[in-house]
Amino acid sequence: MEGHELLRMEGVGKSYFGNRVLSNVNFTLKKGQILGLVGENGAGKSTLMNILFGMPVIQETGGYEGKIFIDGNEVSFASPFEALEAGVGMVHQEFSLIPGFTAAENIVLNRESTKYNILVEAFGDRLKTLDRRKIRQRAEKAIETLNVDLHPDMSVSEMPVGHKQFTEIAREIDKERTRLLVLDEPTAVLTETEAAILLKSMKKLAGLGISIIFISHRLQEILDVCDTIIVLRDGEVVREFEPEKTDLMSIASAMVGRSIQGQSRRTQEDADRTSGDVVLTVEHLWVDMPGETVRDVNLEIHRGEIFGIGGLAGQGKLGIGNGIMGLYASGGTVTFDGRNVPLNDPMAPMSMGIAAVSEDRRGVGLLLEEPISWNIIFTTLQVQNRYLRPILGGLVRIRDAAAIRECAKHYIQALEIKCVSERQRVVELSGGNQQKICLAKAFALEPKLLFVAEPTRGIDVGAKKVVLDTLREYNRKNGTTIVMISSELEELRSICDRIAIVDEGRVAGILPATEPSTEFGLLMLGKVEKTRERVTA
Amino acid sequence: MERIRSFIDAAGWPRIIIALFLLGLFVVAPFVQVRLDASISDTLVRFGMNGVMVLAMVPMVQAGCGLNFGLPLGIIAGLLGAITSIELELTGILGVLVAMCIAIPIAAVFGWAYGLLLNRVKGGEMMIATYVGFSSVAFMCIMWLLLPYKSPNMVWGYAGTGLRTTISVDGYWIRAISDFLSFQQGKYFYFPTGMFLFLALLCVLMWLFMRTKTGTAMTTVGSNPDYARASGVDVDRMRTISVILSTVLGAIGIIVYQQSFGFIQLYMGPFYMAFPAVASILIGGASVNKATILNVIIGTILFQGILTMTPSVINSIVQTDMSEVVRIVVSNGMILYALTRVVKVKSR
Numbered sequence: 001m002e003g004h005e006l007l008r009m010e011g012v013g014k015s016y017f018g019n020r021v022l023s024n025v026n027f028t029l030k031k032g033q034i035l036g037l038v039g040e041n042g043a044g045k046s047t048l049m050n051i052l053f054g055m056p057v058i059q060e061t062g063g064y065e066g067k068i069f070i071d072g073n074e075v076s077f078a079s080p081f082e083a084l085e086a087g088v089g090m091v092h093q094e095f096s097l098i099p100g101f102t103a104a105e106n107i108v109l110n111r112e113s114t115k116y117n118i119l120v121e122a123f124g125d126r127l128k129t130l131d132r133r134k135i136r137q138r139a140e141k142a143i144e145t146l147n148v149d150l151h152p153d154m155s156v157s158e159m160p161v162g163h164k165q166f167t168e169i170a171r172e173i174d175k176e177r178t179r180l181l182v183l184d185e186p187t188a189v190l191t192e193t194e195a196a197i198l199l200k201s202m203k204k205l206a207g208l209g210i211s212i213i214f215i216s217h218r219l220q221e222i223l224d225v226c227d228t229i230i231v232l233r234d235g236e237v238v239r240e241f242e243p244e245k246t247d248l249m250s251i252a253s254a255m256v257g258r259s260i261q262g263q264s265r266r267t268q269e270d271a272d273r274t275s276g277d278v279v280l281t282v283e284h285l286w287v288d289m290p291g292e293t294v295r296d297v298n299l300e301i302h303r304g305e306i307f308g309i310g311g312l313a314g315q316g317k318l319g320i321g322n323g324i325m326g327l328y329a330s331g332g333t334v335t336f337d338g339r340n341v342p343l344n345d346p347m348a349p350m351s352m353g354i355a356a357v358s359e360d361r362r363g364v365g366l367l368l369e370e371p372i373s374w375n376i377i378f379t380t381l382q383v384q385n386r387y388l389r390p391i392l393g394g395l396v397r398i399r400d401a402a403a404i405r406e407c408a409k410h411y412i413q414a415l416e417i418k419c420v421s422e423r424q425r426v427v428e429l430s431g432g433n434q435q436k437i438c439l440a441k442a443f444a445l446e447p448k449l450l451f452v453a454e455p456t457r458g459i460d461v462g463a464k465k466v467v468l469d470t471l472r473e474y475n476r477k478n479g480t481t482i483v484m485i486s487s488e489l490e491e492l493r494s495i496c497d498r499i500a501i502v503d504e505g506r507v508a509g510i511l512p513a514t515e516p517s518t519e520f521g522l523l524m525l526g527k528v529e530k531t532r533e534r535v536t537a
Numbered sequence: 538m539e540r541i542r543s544f545i546d547a548a549g550w551p552r553i554i555i556a557l558f559l560l561g562l563f564v565v566a567p568f569v570q571v572r573l574d575a576s577i578s579d580t581l582v583r584f585g586m587n588g589v590m591v592l593a594m595v596p597m598v599q600a601g602c603g604l605n606f607g608l609p610l611g612i613i614a615g616l617l618g619a620i621t622s623i624e625l626e627l628t629g630i631l632g633v634l635v636a637m638c639i640a641i642p643i644a645a646v647f648g649w650a651y652g653l654l655l656n657r658v659k660g661g662e663m664m665i666a667t668y669v670g671f672s673s674v675a676f677m678c679i680m681w682l683l684l685p686y687k688s689p690n691m692v693w694g695y696a697g698t699g700l701r702t703t704i705s706v707d708g709y710w711i712r713a714i715s716d717f718l719s720f721q722q723g724k725y726f727y728f729p730t731g732m733f734l735f736l737a738l739l740c741v742l743m744w745l746f747m748r749t750k751t752g753t754a755m756t757t758v759g760s761n762p763d764y765a766r767a768s769g770v771d772v773d774r775m776r777t778i779s780v781i782l783s784t785v786l787g788a789i790g791i792i793v794y795q796q797s798f799g800f801i802q803l804y805m806g807p808f809y810m811a812f813p814a815v816a817s818i819l820i821g822g823a824s825v826n827k828a829t830i831l832n833v834i835i836g837t838i839l840f841q842g843i844l845t846m847t848p849s850v851i852n853s854i855v856q857t858d859m860s861e862v863v864r865i866v867v868s869n870g871m872i873l874y875a876l877t878r879v880v881k882v883k884s885r
Contacts, residue, residue, distance in 0.1 A: 327767060347769035356767070364763040369827070370756075378757055379768040381750060388750060398748035 005072065006031045006211045007052075007180055012066035013235075014047055014058065022047050022235040025066070027228075029180070034202060034212045036226030036243075038219065040255055040312070040487070044235040045215055049182055052213075053090050054083045070180075087179040089172035091186055095164050097156045103163070104139035104152035107171045113138065142170040145208070146201040162194035169198075173205065181205065182213045187221055199225050217312060219248050219525055231255055252521035256489050276303035279481050280449060285332035286505075287316070287323030294319035294330070295505030301449075301483060306475050308496030308513065309485040312524055316505040317485050318359055321451040325349055325356045327364075336449065350383045355447035357438045359454035359485070361431075365438040368427040372419060373408035375426050375437050380444045411440035415470060432463025439470060450474075453485040468495050489520050549822055551874075555839050562846040569853035575725035576846060583841040585715070585732035586797045587813065589739055589790035591837045593783045594818045598828040599747065600779030601759030602655055604818070607666035608811035610651055610673045611787020614644035619792055619801050620700065623709050624688045630717075632710035633796055640788040647673075648784030652777035663825075667811075674808045681803045704801040711799050732797060739786070740830050746782075755779055759826045790814075812872045816840055819875035844868055 007029040014022040022044040029035050039045050050057060051064045054077025058064055067074050070086055077083040083090075097106050113135050114128035139152040148166045156164060165186055172178050183202075187195040195218075202212055202225055216222055222229055222243075229241040231254040239254040280301040287294035294316040301307045311317045323330035326346040334341040342348040349356075358364040367375050381387045381399070387407065389400040408422035415436040419429060426434060435455060442450055452471060456464040472495050475482050486492050492499050493513045500510040501523035508523040545553060567573055590608065597605045605611075618640025622632045651669055658665045682699040686692060691704045705711075712719075717731025746752045758765045758775045766772050791810070795801050818828055821836020847867045848860035 325767065346766055350769050358767060360763075364761075364767050367757060367760045367764050370760055374757075378753065378764075382754060382768050382770055385750065391745070396745065396749055398745060399753060 004031055005029070006033075006070065008069040008072075009052075010067045010069070012048065012051060012064060012068065014044075014051060014064045016061050020235060022051075022064075025232075025235075025237050027230055027237065027240070029211050029213070029228075031179075031211055032206050032209045033227040034206050034214055034225055036222035036229040037213055037215045037232065038217070038222055038229065038251060038255060039232035040489075043232040043255075045232055046184070047235075048232070049090070049184060049213070049215070052083070053077065053088060053182065054079050084175070085177070087175075087177040088182070089175060089178040089180065090182040091165070091168045091172060091184065093184050093188065095168060097164060097167060099157035100155065102153050102155055103143075103150060103159070103167045103170070104136050106156055106167050107139045107142055107152075107174050108135050109171070111175070138174055139170070142174040145173050145204070146170055147204060148197055148201060161189040162191060165189060165194075165198070169201075173210075178210060180211045180213070182215075184215045185217065186214075187216055187218055195221065217525060219251050222251070223248065248522070249518055252525060253516075253518040256517045256521040256524075276305075279303040279337060280483075281333075281335040282320070282324070283333040283335075285320065285323060285330060285334065287319040287328050287330040289316075289319035289322055289328040292316050292319040292322075293505050294323055294502075297332075297502070297505070297507055299500060299507065299510075301481060303481055304475070304479045305497040306472070306482045306484060306495055308492035308499035309483065309502060310487065310489050310492050310499055310520065310524070311502035311508070313487055315502050317487075317502040318453055319505070320502070321356055321453050321483065321485050322358075325354070325451065347383065350379070350445065353445075353448035354451070355379075355442040355445040355449075356451040357442050357453060357455060359457065361434055361438055361458075365441075366426050366434060369425060371423045372412070372417070372426055372429075372437060373404050373422040376408050376411055376440045376444055377404050379441055383445065407444065411437075411443065415440055416466070430459075430463075432459040432466070435459055435463065435467055436470070439467065443474065447480060449481045449483070451483045451485065454487065455484065456486070456488065456491060464491070471495065489517060489524075493517065493520075552820065552822055552835065552839065555820060555843065559839060559842045559846065562843070562850050566846065566850055569850060571849050571853050572725055574723060576849065578726045578728070579845045580838070580842045582715075582727065582729055582732075582797060583845055584837050585729050585736055586794045587790075587817065587841055588736040588833065588837050589793050590787060590810065590814045591817045591821075591833045592736075592739060592743060592830070593786035593790055594814060594823070595743060595747075595828045595830070595833060596755065596779040596782040596786075598818070598823060598826060599752075599759045600755045600776050601762060601826050602776055602779055603663040603666065603825055604815045605666060605780075605783045605787070606663055606811045606815065607651055607669040607673075608783075608787045608814055609670035609807040610647050611644050611784035612791040612807040612810050613673055613677050614647050614784065615640045615788035615791035615795075616677075616801060616803060616807070617643055618788065619706075619795055620686060620691060620704065620803075623691060623704065623706065623801075624686050626688070626709075628709050630710070630713045633713045633792060636710075636792050637789055640792060641785050644785040644788035645781050648781035649777060651784060652780035655780055656773045656776055670811055671808070674805065677807075678804050700803055702802065702804050702806070704803065705799060706795055706801060707799055710796055713796050714793060715797050729797065732793065735793065739789070740833070744830055751775070751778065813840065813844075813868060816868075816872040816875040820871065840871060843871065 005028050009025055009027055012022065012025040025048060037045055052068065056079065059078060068076065075086060077086070098109070113131040115131045117129050119127040136152055143150045143152065146166060146169060150163055150166050156167065169186070172181055186198060190198060199221060202214065206212060214222065214226060226243055229243060229251065230237055231239045231251060233255060241251060278300045282297055282299040285294055285297040291314055297320055309317045309320060319328065322328050324334050324341065326344050326349060330343045334343065336352055336354060339352065341352060362368060377387050387400050387403050388397040390397050405422055411417070412419060412422060417433050417436045419433065426437060455467050455471065459467070468491065471482055471484065474480055484492060484496060496513045498510055499513050499520065501508045501520055503524065503526045508526065511519055563573065563576065566576055593608060593611065594605055597603065618636040621639050622636035625635065627635050654669065655662050655665065684700065686700055691700050693699050693701055714735050715729035715732040717734065719728055719730045721727050747756065754765065754770045755775045755778065758770060758772050762772050817836040817840040818832055819836065820840050821832035823832040844864065844867060848863040851863050852858060852860045
């Protein structure tokens with residue numbers, strides 16, 4: 001296993017437009033070793049791999065800091081081609097395969113074995129004929145190295161996901177130069193058996209002297225195959241583990257347990273709060289939201305509480321709010337205040353007193369080209385027919401410019417929105433102020449229940465605190481029930497009363513916010529469910 | 538200085554340059570024996586004639602359906618109204634009103650179907666709209682021959698059936714709207730007060746409509762359909778309403794145009810009608826998803842002004858009759874310029 005050092009990173013950092021996503025990452029990877037890279041969404045894993053692989057997005061946004069050494073020589077890849085040249089292979093989460101081609105053809109793509117024919121004399125090497133037999137042999141060899149059951153003549157379009165994944169990896173193996181292989185969540189799409197096969201072949205590859213960087217959310221796999229484990233959190237390497245000397249628990253807590261600075265903190269008063277009767281019941285909710293599918297969610301939310309919904313990205317937590325608000329096709333039963341909420345009709349929940357702040361602030365939440373005042377009052381005007389005044393003796397009603405201005409001014413002052421005037425266009429404001437406008441829009445509806453999705457995404461620390469404090473204050477003052485959906489567990493723990501963790505479109509568990517973060521971490525990683533299954537089996 | 542700069546920012550360089558060019562033409566005109574009063578009168582009349590059709594662009598642009606290249610559809614509805622009114626031998630203001638009353642429901646039905654179609658091609662509205670316009674014109678070329686109109690003023694003399702390409706409204710309702718309170722100053726200056734009042738009335742109604750709940754929702758749909766949907770607005774319905782409105786205004790617009798022009802042009806007449814209207818509103822400073830009444834007024838004056846002045850002035854300078862050539866070069870050049878702005882706004 002021990003060999004010479006293949007890859008070393010020294011002080012690697014990166015910021016996008018002044019927003020730091022990665023700082024001072026150091027590690028070394030020896031030949032034939034497997035490095036596990038874990039971290040929450042947004043911890044900086046993808047950015048780190050993009051830097052290593054020379055993705056253009058890094059250059060376009062101003063390059064990176066620090067140094068990368070391969071075989072002791074400093075390298076800086078300007079494009080993925082240079083990285084490939086140097087022997088770095090990468091298997092992305094999204095497949096890059098040609099569906100109509102067979103596995104073998106995909107494996108040797110652009111590096112096909114060729115035969116001489118007479119046309120080459122006239123037109124050059126580009127007209128060489130494919131050597132099908134040799135291509136097949138190479139493909140078979142690569143597949144055999146992986147030790148999987150994959151037929152080289154199978155068309156990619158007919159393959160199950162697992163086989164596609166294997167084809168991708170086989171392609172990297174077929175490249176003779178490949179010495180370092182980056183696998184970005186390869187097991188996410190695999191069944192348990194397939195994943196086990198993949199892990200076995202990874203070990204075999206490592207035995208052949210190929211180093212592997214393995215990114216996964218499934219901690220058990222990481223523990224099983226890796227020689228070293230690195231935990232990234234908020235762009236920094238927080239811990240380096242050796243699998244023999246650690247367990248799931250400590251990795252999970254290293255991943256999620258972040259120090260809280262400048263964030264809202266819970267007080268004793270918060271802990272003593274008691275909640276009222278059930279205000280919202282969700283039964284067997286499914287939502288077909290692309291990338292955030294909700295499969296079967298059951299929830300009971302109490303009057304006056306702040307209820308958190310957390311979980312990793314893509315597990316369906318965002319789908320719950322959007323589904324109830326009628327923005328994506330959904331089914332199941334939702335009862336609010338004893339009345340059934342019709343699904344798939346955005347008007348229905350709003351007219352019943354449910355409002356929502358979208359996670360897609362710029363896409364759904366705002367009219368970027370319109371003034372602040374419009375953004376705040378429009379929903380209220382449509383849903384509640386307010387801010388209209390009659391003209392022509394009550395024949396028609398038009399917008400009441402004065403009332404709109406008053407309302408906008410009120411919220412600008414109340415939420416401390418920094419702007420020139422209420423007529424300023426929203427696109428000119430900072431992310432934090434835009435988020436405040438989204439909140440003002442929801443508050444203007446005077447809702448009884450408020451969904452808030454990712455309220456602090458993409459805004460700076462100071463604004464985060466203001467947004468969270470505003471929500472808490474609104475809840476305390478008006479008794480509004482708030483359902484907050486966020487990927488940031490600590491944020492949820494700082495203001496929520498109870499938190500549900502969503503995993504694979506289902507609620508993995510609901511815990512009081514006072515539980516230690518490791519408990520939530522385990523729920524997120526689907527660990528609890530799995531051990532329970534094992535026990536019953 | 539600061540004020541000048543903010544004015545330039547607000548008006549935009551293209552409009553200032555075009556306005557200065559137009560002003561230049563007016564200055565040059567007297568020196569090349571083009572009568573200024575006649576020119577101004579011509580410009581005003583053309584502005585009034587085309588104003589409503591340019592106004593027809595506003596609802597669809599605001600609702601995010603793009604520029605209404607399918608305006609010929611509304612124009613066809615207007616033509617049907619106009620010839621029916623003549624068939625009924627109606628004269629004066631009554632003739633115009635009946636023409637409109639017949640045209641509006643037809644336009645509403647056309648617009649509704651056209652709106653349903655546009656809701657299926659979101660993102661490609663303008664391309665589809667162009668062909669809706671073209672194909673409706675082609676279809677009506679057949680229908681004009683087959684429709685059972687009988688008035689001797691309208692059908693081909695030798696066959697006794699089928700409508701003529703050009704039908705005079707003289708003796709029916711020529712200048713029925715224009716002449717309301719209009720006045721003549723000297724031999725050359727004619728001011729069509731009625732037509733302006735009518736255009737102003739429609740502009741005020743549009744302005745008010747854009748401030749109602751429906752109008753506000755429509756603007757929002759154009760600004761961000763996802764936001765509108767999340768606020769409980771039925772996006773497709775708003776788009777359909779905007780298309781109906783635009784088609785109806787197109788129908789009214791052509792009737793206003795005809796009563797001033799004096800002729801009803803059938804067959805290929807409506808074919809290119811959409812382009813000057815589109816060019817006018819773009820020159821007026823509208824983008825593909827934002828248009829105001831002010832854009833309509835400024836754009837129509839500039840476009841029609843240039844269109845009136847350039848041929849006559851250049852003709853007088855070069856001393857040959859090539860006014861038609863110049864007119865075609867100028868009008869298509871302006872349209873070309875305006876359409877390049879569409880792309881610019883889109884790619885931003």
